[in-house]
Amino acid sequence: MFCNQCEQTARGTGCTKVGVCGKQPEVAALQDLLIYALQGLSQVAVQARAKGVSDAAVNRFISEGVFSTLTNVDFDPARFQVLINEAAGYRTLLASKAGVAVNTEAAAFTPATTLEGLVAQGEQHGVTEALEVHPDLRSLKQILIYGIKGLAAYSDHAAILGQEDEKVYEFMQRALAATLEPKSLEELVALCMECGQVNLKAMELLDAGNTGTFGHPVPTPVPLGPKAGKAILVSGHDLKDLGMLLEQTQGKGINVYTHGEMLPCHGYPGLKKYPHFHGHYGTAWQNQQKEFAEFPGAILMTTNCIQRPADSYKDNIFTTGLVGWPGVTHVGKDFTPVIEKALSMPGFAKDEDRGTVLTGFGRNAVLGVADKVIAAVKDGAIRHFFLVAGCDGAKPGRNYYTEFVEKVPADCVVLTLACGKFRFFDKKLGDIGGIPRLLDVGQCNDAYSAIQIALALAGAFECGVNDLPLSMVLSWYEQKAVVILLTLLSLGIKGIRLGPSLPAFITPAVLNVLVENFDIKPLSTPDDDLKAILG
Ligand code: FS2
Ligand code: SF4
Numbered sequence: 001m002f003c004n005q006c007e008q009t010a011r012g013t014g015c016t017k018v019g020v021c022g023k024q025p026e027v028a029a030l031q032d033l034l035i036y037a038l039q040g041l042s043q044v045a046v047q048a049r050a051k052g053v054s055d056a057a058v059n060r061f062i063s064e065g066v067f068s069t070l071t072n073v074d075f076d077p078a079r080f081q082v083l084i085n086e087a088a089g090y091r092t093l094l095a096s097k098a099g100v101a102v103n104t105e106a107a108a109f110t111p112a113t114t115l116e117g118l119v120a121q122g123e124q125h126g127v128t129e130a131l132e133v134h135p136d137l138r139s140l141k142q143i144l145i146y147g148i149k150g151l152a153a154y155s156d157h158a159a160i161l162g163q164e165d166e167k168v169y170e171f172m173q174r175a176l177a178a179t180l181e182p183k184s185l186e187e188l189v190a191l192c193m194e195c196g197q198v199n200l201k202a203m204e205l206l207d208a209g210n211t212g213t214f215g216h217p218v219p220t221p222v223p224l225g226p227k228a229g230k231a232i233l234v235s236g237h238d239l240k241d242l243g244m245l246l247e248q249t250q251g252k253g254i255n256v257y258t259h260g261e262m263l264p265c266h267g268y269p270g271l272k273k274y275p276h277f278h279g280h281y282g283t284a285w286q287n288q289q290k291e292f293a294e295f296p297g298a299i300l301m302t303t304n305c306i307q308r309p310a311d312s313y314k315d316n317i318f319t320t321g322l323v324g325w326p327g328v329t330h331v332g333k334d335f336t337p338v339i340e341k342a343l344s345m346p347g348f349a350k351d352e353d354r355g356t357v358l359t360g361f362g363r364n365a366v367l368g369v370a371d372k373v374i375a376a377v378k379d380g381a382i383r384h385f386f387l388v389a390g391c392d393g394a395k396p397g398r399n400y401y402t403e404f405v406e407k408v409p410a411d412c413v414v415l416t417l418a419c420g421k422f423r424f425f426d427k428k429l430g431d432i433g434g435i436p437r438l439l440d441v442g443q444c445n446d447a448y449s450a451i452q453i454a455l456a457l458a459g460a461f462e463c464g465v466n467d468l469p470l471s472m473v474l475s476w477y478e479q480k481a482v483v484i485l486l487t488l489l490s491l492g493i494k495g496i497r498l499g500p501s502l503p504a505f506i507t508p509a510v511l512n513v514l515v516e517n518f519d520i521k522p523l524s525t526p527d528d529d530l531k532a533i534l535g
Helices: 025-050 056-068 077-098 115-122 135-160 166-178 185-214 239-249 260-267 285-293 336-344 363-368 370-378 396-407 419-423 444-460 479-490 508-518 526-534
Strands: 220-223 230-235 254-258 277-280 298-301 317-320 329-331 356-359 384-390 412-417 438-442 470-475 497-499
Touching: 025 056, 025 077, 025 115, 025 166, 056 077, 056 135, 056 166, 077 115, 135 166, 135 185, 135 479, 135 508, 166 185, 185 239, 185 444, 185 479, 220 260, 220 277, 230 239, 230 260, 230 285, 230 336, 239 254, 239 260, 239 336, 254 260, 254 336, 260 277, 260 285, 260 356, 260 419, 260 438, 298 336, 317 336, 329 336, 356 438, 363 370, 363 438, 363 444, 370 444, 384 396, 384 419, 384 444, 384 526, 396 419, 396 470, 396 497, 396 526, 412 419, 412 444, 438 444, 444 479, 470 479, 479 508
Parallel strands: 230 254, 230 298, 254 277, 298 317, 317 329, 384 412, 384 470, 412 438, 470 497
Antiparallel strands: 220 356
């Protein structure tokens, strides 16, 4: 196997024996083969679209298939076997519906009939020289493929909430097809930038889906201590799953808790209205083996990031949607098995007060007090904004973000989003004239909200985003972070600090392009970086 798509890749170069995430070589090969099958299906879809045919089922399937290969989503070989065969089936159907020729190797690919045969096929189609011989072009093709993985995740989430856009699907398929074609450095850079632009649209669709269904988030204190009683813990990112679970657990004497990226759900009026939606438990995804083992109820994983479940809680954890782990019970949207499991478990014995954290500072809440914020900047009460955001992970170097936020001067405001916030989410940073110094904008996809806030401030100050007193200090782990970075770059945002380490799939020459055009910087120390930013 060879996989280097995430930040924790082995030795900082690539997982070759088994994934640090727990991905087995056979699953790695099956994921590579699924991407290959989807590249072939995309080639057919591009030809079909040229003849005026776009198929809704194919569009959704490509998003779901690509999303399944994102880090920490699906580890189940049996599910990939099904997806690979479905990809070939959709391709044949679409080709005949549109009357197009299946005339490339990828489009004509026939899946082997056994799992072993599929694994052997997958081993021929990794992100190695098989994809592209030239290392810099391969690097750019990898950035594009990983960007498309992040884009697929957001477009799938949005589609679940009824928000789809043909432009997103058109790009995803054209770009997937392009990764199999000879392309120049300039063409690939342009496709990466387009990926970022299209992802802004996908995040906008998801924002419309989330806020249209559950209302705009409002500032909300979230208890960190449990309440006596039966319990269900929900992790991942899916608001609709949480909404359905809250509906199905009403009046059952079960309290529902969020884990990881679900924390911002407490700010949504359509979710916080449930009295049994109690609070937040634990921290970020990489701590789940310890935290889930201590949770006295059932656990539902709605999306990434799942880790290998320890035996102590393997019977209490359930997957839904695209998430999969072999041997873990997978449920549909009738959550009865999860509810019954929770009722059979002890739950929390007593109430515990562990304080609260604030969430709910989406674009609506922040821009609702825009006048106050602008006045605070103009009169010097707020000197600078920092967006300290992105993914969390296991590396010790991620303490940088905790130390950085601790050292941010008292006249500066920190905006945060995604699971990287767990490095500092419970710090009491106080406020500046009633504006909290730590503002939780939401999940990773709420980068859309942060961008809208930055654009509105730039409008108010009649300057560009790069001229605002705003600096971005980002942490990456998986491919949603890759596509958000592409979105920020495609908006022309410069001077982003990126850590904890730079991606293994970026060659020195490609890094040079990023540094020259976007002034991307690796992390130094919190003290040096703060000094460099604030002067
Ligand atoms: Fe965090 Fe994991 Fe949100 Fe990423 S919960 S690293 O996949 O999507 O962020
Ligand atoms: Fe390794 Fe990350 Fe790939 Fe898992 S997803 S195999 S940890 S590079």
